[in-house]
Amino acid sequence: MAVEVVYRSSRDPERLFMDKAEADRHDKMLELAETLADVLQRAVPSLKEDQVEEIGIFMAKNRDAFARAFKNQPDALSEIFNEAVVEE
Numbered sequence: 594m595a596v597e598v599v600y601r602s603s604r605d606p607e608r609l610f611m612d613k614a615e616a617d618r619h620d621k622m623l624e625l626a627e628t629l630a631d632v633l634q635r636a637v638p639s640l641k642e643d644q645v646e647e648i649g650i651f652m653a654k655n656r657d658a659f660a661r662a663f664k665n666q667p668d669a670l671s672e673i674f675n676e677a678v679v680e681e
Contacts (some may be wrong), residue, residue: 626653 600616602608604623610616630649633640640648652659661669 622653622656623650625656626650629653 600610626649630645633645658669
């Protein structure tokens with residue numbers, strides 16, 4: 594019988610990872626998404642809770658592109674959807 598080590602995300606207990614670093618990255622992404630959702634909810638109170646959560650996760654998953662866009666490289670945002678088309 595083989596023993597397999599898996600890591601569970603502390604913020605998303607249903608997700609299991611084979612690598613601790615990957616689980617940590619996922620937790621950090623979810624933490625950023627939660628913070629972004631809080632900020633968005635305060636900035637635009639008319640947004641529904643599920644909308645701010647979805648937007649927060651989207652921005653956190655694409656944090657590198659958003660960071661470059663905020664540093665005077667707005668074209669970096671177009672990469673988000675170009676990569677999504679390639680993945681499909």
